[in-house]
Amino acid sequence: MGLFPFDDAACSALAEAHGTPLFAYRGATAETQFKRLREALPKGVRLAYAVKANPHPELLKRFASLGASFDCASIGELRGVKELSLPPGRIFFAGPGKRREELELALQMSVRIQAEGWEDLARLDEMSKSDVSMNLRVHPATGAEEGNRIIGGVGPSAFGIDEEQLPEILERAKSLRRVRIRGLHVFAASNQRDAEKLLATHRMVLEMAARLHREHRLELEQIDLGGGLGVAYSEDQTELDVKALGQGLLQLRHEHSWFKGELILEPGRYLSAxxxxxxxxxxxxxxxxxxxxxxxxxxxxxxxxxxxxxxxxxxxxxxxxxxxxxxxxxxxxxxxxxxxxxxxxxxxxxxxxxxxxxxxxxxxxxxxxxxxxxxxxxxxxxxx
Ligand SMILES: Cc1ncc(COP(=O)(O)O)c(C=O)c1O
Missing domain, CATH: 2.40.37.10 (Lyase, Ornithine Decarboxylase; Chain A, domain 1)
Structure with missing residues (x-):
């Protein structure tokens, strides 16, 4: 992956034609990057582009044409993705504070919603006119190391449901009329270029899923492993080895053969930077x-x-x-x-x-x- 998608002549021509300051995006580079990751991942891993990284409509169209799913986090992102007229199952919606109009649009678009607390489950149960499957976004109890920061676990978080609260939430969820919990979501890394560290968080998530499956008979259709795939911002940084990531995910699938559903990765940075x-x-x-x-x-x-x-x-x-x-x-x-x-x-x-x-x-x-x-x-x- 090069650091610059345009050479000097193209940069000068763009600046001349459109003035500065200016952002320019090269679709062919985005496509190459999408295919690089797609081809490295095993079958049964869905690739959902995190729209927040760059919601440019042409970029969304390009990724959609390559088979991408989309991770949205606001009504604006949902509206942008709605323009793509995608079949159900290709859109996800996460966010720690979802407004009612956002949930209404998500329901109307048959989006898979990541519940970040009891409130999301209860509101969807009340709003939905038919059965609806949701995922639980979990804030893990153990941390994943990322550079000098520990994210995804340990401390308090505005995101997701604390892992230790899951038994109580799952018990309460039995009273829901419409909502069924059919997936888990954990976002526990950021700009991570070490495939082993990413895989360590993915392993942690699958082990947690296995416990919930065993102890609470939770039937899971999907496990969303989040984004956080890193890019090198300078020549002396090493690139993320996506082949190693793909092989590691395949290995994890073998180790967790009880899980018959799909894994989801939702990178933003890696696909569009x-x-x-x-x-x-x-x-x-x-x-x-x-x-x-x-x-x-x-x-x-x-x-x-x-x-x-x-x-x-x-x-x-x-x-x-x-x-x-x-x-x-x-x-x-x-x-x-x-x-x-x-x-x-x-x-x-x-x-x-x-x-x-x-x-x-x-x-x-x-x-x-x-x-x-x-x-x-x-x-x-x-x-x-
Ligand atoms: C829920 C969720 N998914 C995916 C992403 C994308 O992360 P990245 O661009 O690091 O892959 C983010 C980023 O904040 C996020 O909050």
């Missing part, structure tokens, strides 16, 4: 007390992720080879939070130069704070 680029021009170069700043047309209003994670998107100066100098990237916003990272860029970088940020097809435009400081909203261009 590499198809996107963000193009922005340098406004000023400023030296301040030994630090060289490049002040850009856009900052955290368009790319929030560097602020949230401390990790920059990969960046290059279009049409300008090295030698390089250490540069702090700042946006135009009147806040010292507006930084896109400390990177190496050409020593002769100058106002008007074009920068290209790669891997911005996921959690780029969709995660930016586009209204903050009221700068113009960047265009999003789809290139087939």
């Amino acid at each position: 590499s198809c996107g680029i963000y193009l922005v021009r340098v406004i000023r170069i400023k030296e301040s007390r030994g630090t060289r700043f490049a002040i850009l047309e856009g900052g955290i209003n368009h790319l929030l992720r560097p602020l949230l994670t401390g990790e920059p998107f990969p960046v290059r100066a279009v049409g300008k080879p090295g030698p390089m100098a250490h540069t702090t990237l700042a946006g135009p916003l009147c806040t010292s939070l507006d930084r896109l990272g400390d990177v190496d860029l050409p020593i002769d970088l100058a106002p008007g130069d074009l920068l290209a940020f790669g891997h911005t097809g996921a959690y780029g435009f969709s995660e930016g704070m586009t209204h903050f400081l009221s700068h113009p909203i960047p265009a999003e261009i789809w290139v087939t």
Whole structure:
């Protein structure tokens, strides 16, 4: 997977034609990435694209044409996916606080809803006119290690049902008239590039499912293992080995032969990051007390992720080879939070130069704070 979907000539042409700042997505790259993962996964593993990573309608259409299912987390995402006119079974809906109108639309679209608490089960039971199958989103009691963070377990969480509360929820669920619990959902990783660590969380989920099946006679049609498949944001990071992930999942299926249903993976980042680029021009170069700043047309209003994670998107100066100098990237916003990272860029970088940020097809435009400081909203261009 390359860091940039467009070469220098294409970046210059896009900037010339559409102005900057600009997001551009290359459909062919998204398709290659989807197929890379699909082909690495065994049969019986459904691939659901997490729309939050990038809800661009053309991207959704492209993934739908390749057989994708979709994980939605808001009424807007549900409406976007509704446009695809998919058959039942290909849409999921998760979220810790679902509004009634969202549940109504999800029911109308025959979406499989991930219940995040008793309230979701009870409300669906009251709203549904016919029998409805739901999954339980579980917040596991044991943690999965991800970098220096432990996620998916241990501490308190707004997401899902604490694992230790499951016996009580399953008991109460016997009183439901319409709702049947037929699946589990656990989202316990984020940007994880180590297949073994992903598989460790998947193993934990299947063991939990086996316990629930054994002890509570829970009949499961599906087990949703969440997303969290990572991408390399720089040349020196190793890519996720999706073949190893696929083989590990196959092995887990053999070990859990009691489970006859389907496994679901719902990655966002892995599928859409590499198809996107963000193009922005340098406004000023400023030296301040030994630090060289490049002040850009856009900052955290368009790319929030560097602020949230401390990790920059990969960046290059279009049409300008090295030698390089250490540069702090700042946006135009009147806040010292507006930084896109400390990177190496050409020593002769100058106002008007074009920068290209790669891997911005996921959690780029969709995660930016586009209204903050009221700068113009960047265009999003789809290139087939
Ligand atoms: C429920 C759920 N599924 C899937 C995803 C996608 O995660 P990723 O883009 O890391 O694969 C998220 C991300 O927040 C999520 O909350």
